[in-house]
Amino acid sequence: MSIDQTREPILKGRNLVKRYGKVVALDHCDFDLYPGEILAVIGDNGAGKSTLIKALSGAVIPEDGEVTLEGRKVNFHSPNDARHAGIETVYQTLAMSPALSITDNMFMGREMRKPGLRGKWLRQLDRPAMEKFAREKLNDLGLMTIQNINQAVETLSGGQRQGVAVARAAAFGSKVIILDEPTAALGVKESRRVLELILDVRSRGIPIILISHNMPHVFELADRIHVHRLGRRLCVIDPKNHSMSDAVAYMTGAKVPETEFEAA
Amino acid sequence: MTDTDHYESSVREKRAEKVAEFESHSKGVMSRVQHALHVTPALVPLIVLIASIVIFGLLLGSRFFSPFALTLILQQVQIVGIVAAAQSLVILTAGIDLSVGAIMVLSSVVMGQFTFRYGIPAPIAVLCGLTVGTACGFVNGWLVSVMRLPPFIVTLGSWQIFLATNYLYSANETIRAQEIEANAPILQLFGAKFEIGGAVFTVGVVFMIALIVVLGWVLRQTAWGRHVYAVGDDAEAAQLSGVNVKRTLISVYMLSGLICAFAGWALIGRIGSVSPTSGYDANIESITAVVIGGISLFGGRGSIMGSLFGALIVGVFSLGLRLLGADAQWTYFFIGVLIIAAVAVDQWIRKVSA
Numbered sequence: 001m002s003i004d005q006t007r008e009p010i011l012k013g014r015n016l017v018k019r020y021g022k023v024v025a026l027d028h029c030d031f032d033l034y035p036g037e038i039l040a041v042i043g044d045n046g047a048g049k050s051t052l053i054k055a056l057s058g059a060v061i062p063e064d065g066e067v068t069l070e071g072r073k074v075n076f077h078s079p080n081d082a083r084h085a086g087i088e089t090v091y092q093t094l095a096m097s098p099a100l101s102i103t104d105n106m107f108m109g110r111e112m113r114k115p116g117l118r119g120k121w122l123r124q125l126d127r128p129a130m131e132k133f134a135r136e137k138l139n140d141l142g143l144m145t146i147q148n149i150n151q152a153v154e155t156l157s158g159g160q161r162q163g164v165a166v167a168r169a170a171a172f173g174s175k176v177i178i179l180d181e182p183t184a185a186l187g188v189k190e191s192r193r194v195l196e197l198i199l200d201v202r203s204r205g206i207p208i209i210l211i212s213h214n215m216p217h218v219f220e221l222a223d224r225i226h227v228h229r230l231g232r233r234l235c236v237i238d239p240k241n242h243s244m245s246d247a248v249a250y251m252t253g254a255k256v257p258e259t260e261f262e263a264a
Numbered sequence: 265m266t267d268t269d270h271y272e273s274s275v276r277e278k279r280a281e282k283v284a285e286f287e288s289h290s291k292g293v294m295s296r297v298q299h300a301l302h303v304t305p306a307l308v309p310l311i312v313l314i315a316s317i318v319i320f321g322l323l324l325g326s327r328f329f330s331p332f333a334l335t336l337i338l339q340q341v342q343i344v345g346i347v348a349a350a351q352s353l354v355i356l357t358a359g360i361d362l363s364v365g366a367i368m369v370l371s372s373v374v375m376g377q378f379t380f381r382y383g384i385p386a387p388i389a390v391l392c393g394l395t396v397g398t399a400c401g402f403v404n405g406w407l408v409s410v411m412r413l414p415p416f417i418v419t420l421g422s423w424q425i426f427l428a429t430n431y432l433y434s435a436n437e438t439i440r441a442q443e444i445e446a447n448a449p450i451l452q453l454f455g456a457k458f459e460i461g462g463a464v465f466t467v468g469v470v471f472m473i474a475l476i477v478v479l480g481w482v483l484r485q486t487a488w489g490r491h492v493y494a495v496g497d498d499a500e501a502a503q504l505s506g507v508n509v510k511r512t513l514i515s516v517y518m519l520s521g522l523i524c525a526f527a528g529w530a531l532i533g534r535i536g537s538v539s540p541t542s543g544y545d546a547n548i549e550s551i552t553a554v555v556i557g558g559i560s561l562f563g564g565r566g567s568i569m570g571s572l573f574g575a576l577i578v579g580v581f582s583l584g585l586r587l588l589g590a591d592a593q594w595t596y597f598f599i600g601v602l603i604i605a606a607v608a609v610d611q612w613i614r615k616v617s618a
Contacts, residue, residue, distance in 0.1 A: 059504075079503075079504060079506070080506050083506060089504075091504055093500075093501065093504075094501070095500075095501040095502075095504035095505050096498075096501055096505070097493065097494040097497040097498055097501055097502060097505075097564065098497060098498070099493065099497045099564045099565050100490065100493055100494060100497065100564075104490050104493075104494075105505070108490070108491075108494055108502065108505040108506065108507060109491075109502075109505050109506025109507050110506060111487035111490065113487070122485075122486075123486045123487065123488070124485045124486060125485055125486060125487060125490075127485075152302065152303075155299075155302075
């Protein structure tokens with residue numbers, strides 16, 4: 001997929017700065033995500049990937065710089081702000097309550113109430129509607145054959161849990177989905193299924209930010225690769241024109257790119 | 265990319281299974297039991313309760329197995345049952361509240377002293393007592409959620425503080441039952457009795473059962489209830505999924521304080537007088553009921569119905585053994601065994617996954 005660079009990025013970061021004491025986690029970092037693409041963010045440990053992602057998803061408030069979503073400047077003070085703006089994050093830890101059901105987890109923090117007095121005065125949940133919605137969303141992503149939408153998440157396998165987390169993000173993330181190491185905890189076969197799921201989500205037109213250490217996965221999925229080094233964007237490369245060893249060389253500083261937008 | 269990068273292709277092409285097939289495999293009997301308990305954790309205490317009623321009924325006959333004796337158990341556990349409901353809420357959030365008994369006594373003393381020392385109309389004094397209980401809960405909740413102190417330490421401290429306040433304020437003075445009966449009978453409201461065919465109920469017993477039923481519904485059917493479980497299960501995950509963890513925790517501790525204040529009101533009904541030295545062991549008894557009732561001390565698991573069953577099990581054992589003429593220490597002995605067994609079962613149920 002060729003990305004038209006003349007288009008306006010859907011999510012843009014400019015000059016983002018974040019320090020932790022003396023450590024500069026984000027050093028005037030720029031970031032661009034274009035509509036409909038999968039942008040992989042790679043970087044060595046401690047390069048500031050997580051901080052960048054947290055700044056975009058509201059978990060960290062940058063000290064300087066600005067984030068714009070669809071051309072409008074946004075100030076996220078919490079992950080909830082970002083969620084309300086349509087940015088959903090699937091955390092590496094998945095952020096699910098293992099003892100609660102699939103439906104409960106999908107709707108955690110944004111439950112549906114029954115219409116009428118029972119919802120308004122007794123604040124009763126509309127379980128049938130929530131279950132129907134959850135089942136539809138899982139079906140949409142081909143996570144079929146779920147027999148019991150009310151089974152506890154802890155009774156699911158790692159891949160199934162990841163599937164539910166991605167389905168939750170896809171169900172509510174209207175503008176951007178951020179996936180943090182979605183395959184790190186999974187076996188080869190389960191990873192494969194999750195990768196297909198990610199492509200499936202992209203085919204719905206939702207742009208995805210993928211943070212991963214797994215180079216084969218990054219090169220297979222990504223339309224563009226944002227290489228993060230020393231708290232800033234070192235370059236953005238096109239996986240079709242670069243090899244994995246190039247990417248690793250950029251990441252570790254063994255090789256220096258000529259221009260920031262080498263691939264563009 | 266070079267060819268060596270395609271080391272996964274064999275997996276890609278040959279894979280047969282899908283990741284999200286949620287089919288249930290054929291299971292053994294034990295595994296099925298484990299799953300049933302996982303879904304309905306109050307099942308174990310219910311079975312133990314029924315079994316113990318049957319056993320004592322067989323041993324004691326109609327002395328035990330009569331409407332009078334069985335409802336006597338309800339009356340004896342009403343205070344612990346109400347306090348256990350408060351304790352359950354806190355324990356579901358992976359906390360613990362050692363100050364429940366102190367809040368209960370302090371609230372009952374406030375109700376009594378406001379009426380008799382200041383001459384405030386009794387209904388308003390009751391409201392003041394309920395407010396004091398809620399405020400105590402707020403202090404606990406604020407320290408736990410905002411100051412991020414461990415609940416055990418917070419309530420260990422506040423237990424002493426509330427109890428000392430109770431003694432200092434009441435000047436260790438008991439308000440006698442006759443006085444209350446004559447001047448402020450509303451304070452003894454929870455002790456009012458009515459009889460249905462030999463079975464004797466009090467308002468306190470009815471309140472306890474209604475409270476458990478309402479809380480059970482709220483925990484299951486409202487977003488707040490689901491948030492209580494989510495916070496207890498994994499507070500960080502709950503926060504990331506958009507739950508306001510601080511507000512949930514504070515509301516839980518405040519509600520717990522309010523329920524303890526109601527227990528204080530019920531305590532006046534049960535013993536007739538207002539005594540600053542009563543109910544001192546309600547914290548340990550309530551934790552016992554909650555644990556025997558199958559609510560996990562690690563939070564996020566269990567049903568509030570279980571804590572009622574837990575309280576009733578303790579009541580059945582103590583009355584049954586007393587009627588058998590056994591030494592009272594045997595009650596403690598068996599309760600101790602049940603506590604350890606309940607925690608062992610909880611650990612087993614947790615391993616249900618995978």
